[in-house]
Amino acid sequence: xxxxxxxxxxxxxxxxxxxxxxxxxxxxxxxxxxxxxxxxxxxxxxxxxxxxxxxxxxxxxxxxxxxxxxxxxxxxxxxxxxxxxxxxxxxxxxxxxxxxxxxxxxxxxxxxxxxxxxxxxxxxxxxxxxxxxxxxxxxxxxxxxxxxxxxxxxxxxxxxxxxxxxxxxxxxxxxxxxxxxxxxxxxxxxxxxxxxxxxxxxxxxxxxxxxxx
Amino acid sequence: xxxxxxxxxxxxxxxxxxxxxxxxxxxxxxxxxxxxxxxxxxxxxxxxxxxxxxxxxxxxxxxxxxxxxxxxxxxxxxxxxxxxxxxxxxxxxxxxxxxxxxxxxxxxxxxxxxxxxxxxxxxxxxxxxxxxxxxxxxxxxxxxxxxxxxxxxxxxxxxxxxxxxxxxxxxxxxxxxxxxxxxxxxxxxxxxxxxxxxxxxxxxxxxxxxxxxxxxxxxxxxxxxxxxxxxxxxxxxxxxxxxxxxxxxxxxxxxxxxxxxxxxxxxxxxxxxxxxxxxxxxxxxxxxxxxxxxxxxxxxxxxxxxxxxxxxxxxxxxxxxxxxxxxxxxxxxxxxxxxxxxxxxxxxxxxxxxxxxxxxxxxxxxxxxxxxxxxxxxxxxxxxxxxxxxxxxxxxxxxxxxxxxxxxxxxxxxxxxxxxxxxxxxxxxxxxxxxxxxxxxxxxxxxxxxxxxxxxxxxxxxxxxxxxxxxxxxxxxxxxxxxxxxxxxxxxxxxxxxxxxxxxxxxxxxxxxxxxxxxxxxxxxxxxxxxxxxxxxxxxxxxxxxxxxxxxxxxxxxxxxxxxxxxxxxxxxxxxxxxxxxxxxxxx
Numbered sequence: 001x002x003x004x005x006x007x008x009x010x011x012x013x014x015x016x017x018x019x020x021x022x023x024x025x026x027x028x029x030x031x032x033x034x035x036x037x038x039x040x041x042x043x044x045x046x047x048x049x050x051x052x053x054x055x056x057x058x059x060x061x062x063x064x065x066x067x068x069x070x071x072x073x074x075x076x077x078x079x080x081x082x083x084x085x086x087x088x089x090x091x092x093x094x095x096x097x098x099x100x101x102x103x104x105x106x107x108x109x110x111x112x113x114x115x116x117x118x119x120x121x122x123x124x125x126x127x128x129x130x131x132x133x134x135x136x137x138x139x140x141x142x143x144x145x146x147x148x149x150x151x152x153x154x155x156x157x158x159x160x161x162x163x164x165x166x167x168x169x170x171x172x173x174x175x176x177x178x179x180x181x182x183x184x185x186x187x188x189x190x191x192x193x194x195x196x197x198x199x200x201x202x203x204x205x206x207x208x209x210x211x212x213x
Numbered sequence: 214x215x216x217x218x219x220x221x222x223x224x225x226x227x228x229x230x231x232x233x234x235x236x237x238x239x240x241x242x243x244x245x246x247x248x249x250x251x252x253x254x255x256x257x258x259x260x261x262x263x264x265x266x267x268x269x270x271x272x273x274x275x276x277x278x279x280x281x282x283x284x285x286x287x288x289x290x291x292x293x294x295x296x297x298x299x300x301x302x303x304x305x306x307x308x309x310x311x312x313x314x315x316x317x318x319x320x321x322x323x324x325x326x327x328x329x330x331x332x333x334x335x336x337x338x339x340x341x342x343x344x345x346x347x348x349x350x351x352x353x354x355x356x357x358x359x360x361x362x363x364x365x366x367x368x369x370x371x372x373x374x375x376x377x378x379x380x381x382x383x384x385x386x387x388x389x390x391x392x393x394x395x396x397x398x399x400x401x402x403x404x405x406x407x408x409x410x411x412x413x414x415x416x417x418x419x420x421x422x423x424x425x426x427x428x429x430x431x432x433x434x435x436x437x438x439x440x441x442x443x444x445x446x447x448x449x450x451x452x453x454x455x456x457x458x459x460x461x462x463x464x465x466x467x468x469x470x471x472x473x474x475x476x477x478x479x480x481x482x483x484x485x486x487x488x489x490x491x492x493x494x495x496x497x498x499x500x501x502x503x504x505x506x507x508x509x510x511x512x513x514x515x516x517x518x519x520x521x522x523x524x525x526x527x528x529x530x531x532x533x534x535x536x537x538x539x540x541x542x543x544x545x546x547x548x549x550x551x552x553x554x555x556x557x558x559x560x561x562x563x564x565x566x567x568x569x570x571x572x573x574x575x576x577x578x579x580x581x582x583x584x585x586x587x588x589x590x591x592x593x594x595x596x597x598x599x600x601x602x603x604x605x606x607x608x609x610x611x612x613x614x615x616x617x618x619x620x621x622x623x624x625x626x627x628x629x630x631x632x633x634x635x636x637x638x639x640x641x642x643x644x645x646x647x648x649x650x651x652x653x654x655x656x657x658x659x660x661x662x663x664x665x666x667x668x669x670x671x672x673x674x675x676x677x678x679x680x681x682x683x684x685x686x687x688x689x690x691x692x693x694x695x696x697x698x699x700x701x702x703x704x705x706x707x708x709x710x711x712x713x714x715x716x717x718x719x720x721x722x723x724x725x726x727x728x729x730x731x732x733x734x735x736x737x738x739x740x741x742x743x744x745x746x747x748x749x750x751x752x753x754x755x756x757x758x759x760x761x762x763x764x765x766x767x768x769x770x771x772x773x774x775x776x777x778x779x780x781x782x783x784x785x786x787x788x789x790x791x792x793x794x795x796x797x798x799x800x801x
């Protein structure tokens with residue numbers, strides 16, 4: 001049985017060489033590319049079982065390249081290998097459909113595991129970030145217990161002025177913005193709070209103490 | 214001591230009692246007028262004489278006046294009656310000084326002084342020198358008068374109007390005027406080959422007016438004296454001159470200085486006022502005890518030539534032909550001349566205003582330019598600073614951390630190759646150390662420049678910043694995104710990111726907040742960022758006076774991009790820092 005083919009994408013040649021040696025015993029490193037654009041082209045040609053890619057690369061970064069590849073082949077498996085010990089990167093990578101997220105300096109211990117997991121259709125996240133990423137997923141989009149907290153400071157400021165009985169024009173003049181912008185803020189607040197009339201918005205402001213009467 | 218004081222008081226008392234006795238006898242002066250009280254130039258002289266005398270003598274003057282009015286009563290029997298009358302009058306009031314004014318009065322006094330007031334001093338005033346009797350000044354008498362240069366009158370006329378062919382002499386018919394008529398006929402003799410002289414003296418004044426109205430060209434009118442016309446009408450010479458001036462079709466000249474301005478053109482003129490003043494001075498000397506005969510007779514010469522500018526203009530007489538040292542009076546100022554001061558003042562004010570406006574504009578321009586330069590410089594400084602940090606961060610990330618990662622990978626490979634457990638353990642420790650070092654360098658790189666902005670964009674960068682903040686400071690910081698914001702220009706992204714970073718740093722340091730919030734929304738073609746906390750707040754007006762470096766740099770960053778930064782805070786009410794930055798080119 002032949003070894004699964006792996007495509008490496010890293011613009012640091014020396015790192016790529018180290019990674020090749022790290023992967024060789026178990027996988028066949030079918031190719032090494034140095035930027036995102038090359039990655040897309042070579043991946044289409046070689047159809048590797050797993051792609052191991054850096055995120056920060058010239059021309060196109062790894063996540064953007066993955067988005068492109070997914071469009072053509074949703075089954076494509078990419079394990080990201082990066083310096084960024086940052087949950088934001090991991091989350092974005094997973095959102096884009098990554099199969100793994102490994103930190104470069106943990107590669108000796110984790111990379112082979114991550115590629116294996118990818119081949120099995122699982123997702124591997126480096127333990128250094130797993131907790132954080134899972135927390136974010138668990139919390140999900142904020143379940144607002146306090147509806148006022150759904151509004152931004154700017155929206156609250158405008159709502160307060162509206163509830164005080166000022167017109168859009170007056171608010172626009174006071175804040176140095178256009179009336180249209182004020183209207184747009186109003187509309188967005190109504191949408192965020194699932195309200196349908198301006199009167200309801202004012203009622204909301206009074207009920208939640210945004211304005212004192 | 215006491216004795217001396219008494220003596221001193223006594224002397225003073227004596228002095229005081231003497232003073233009223235001295236002041237009780239005013240000097241008595243009798244003025245003898247030639248004509249009535251309105252006969253210029255004699256009245257011009259007498260008025261100046263009287264006022265100078267009373268003002269300058271310094272003691273009381275008892276002035277008495279009589280008028281011969283010789284013009285009217287020239288007959289010998291009338292004169293005898295007048296002498297008789299005066300004789301009676303002088304028995305009651307003896308003068309200290311007798312002052313006849315004018316030639317007729319002078320001749321009368323000289324003739325009758327021995328009979329009327331033999332002991333009294335006489336001052337002949339305003340008398341024509343050639344009419345003064347040869348022996349008049351021999352006993353106790355003084356003289357101040359004039360000697361009219363008759364050829365000079367003709368010369369002055371010819372100087373003014375060299376082409377004059379006809380000089381019309383307007384003169385009255387009284388005795389003195391007849392004397393002058395005869396004198397002029399003789400005096401003008403040398404000019405008769407150049408000019409013909411017409412004497413208008415034997416007609417009433419009305420006829421004279423008619424006559425001068427129809428003069429042939431190149432005529433000139435001379436008015437030497439006009440007291441009484443042939444019909445017996447007494448004339449005020451000055452009024453007569455005015456009427457002549459109104460009627461005549463030729464220029465007019467006179468003799469007296471005070472006539473200048475009444476219609477004469479001008480020349481060497483005799484000043485009756487000066488004669489009056491000089492006479493008064495001589496009178497004062499005599500009244501103070503100086504012997505009259507010791508005072509030399511004084512002939513007041515004519516003034517330097519003086520002219521009436523209006524007459525020169527009227528008769529088109531050029532000022533170039535006037536003798537040197539001439540004075541032109543009554544010059545009618547031009548509009549410029551009349552309002553020159555106002556013009557100059559106005560222009561000066563306008564000039565100053567213009568200068569002020571220019572100076573202010575220049576200053577304003579300089580300031581605007583300096584502000585622009587400062588803004589530009591501030592912008593470039595921030596940009597250069599950020600670029601340098603980004604370069605360093607890239608260097609650390611692309612080179613140092615990658616090499617560390619490579620070493621870690623190599624260590625991992627070596628570890629795998631080793632069978633010796635303790636050696637492998639050592640290598641593992643090395644690998645872990647490299648890993649931690651790599652993390653630290655990466656964190657340092659991130660601090661220098663958040664590569665996340667380029668890799669994931671502003672929204673993820675802000676969200677990550679909030680998460681990192683929440684974890685680090687244990688203050689939940691929520692990130693709210695109202696609109697989807699796709700691509701943000703690098704400058705705007707780094708600006709808003711740094712503002713957020715600084716604002717959150719302030720929240721951590723000063724606010725004592727329980728919660729914070731970062732929100733980003735599109736507004737007015739730009740991005741509106743708000744960093745809110747529920748902490749202690751502060752008074753932004755106090756802060757504005759002495760802004761912290763952090764706030765100042767936030768303001769500067771936003772200002773450089775043409776945006777606005779606003780701080781809404783009050784003690785105990787939390788803080789919102791709001792930054793609006795335009796998205797030039799609408800790249801969202």
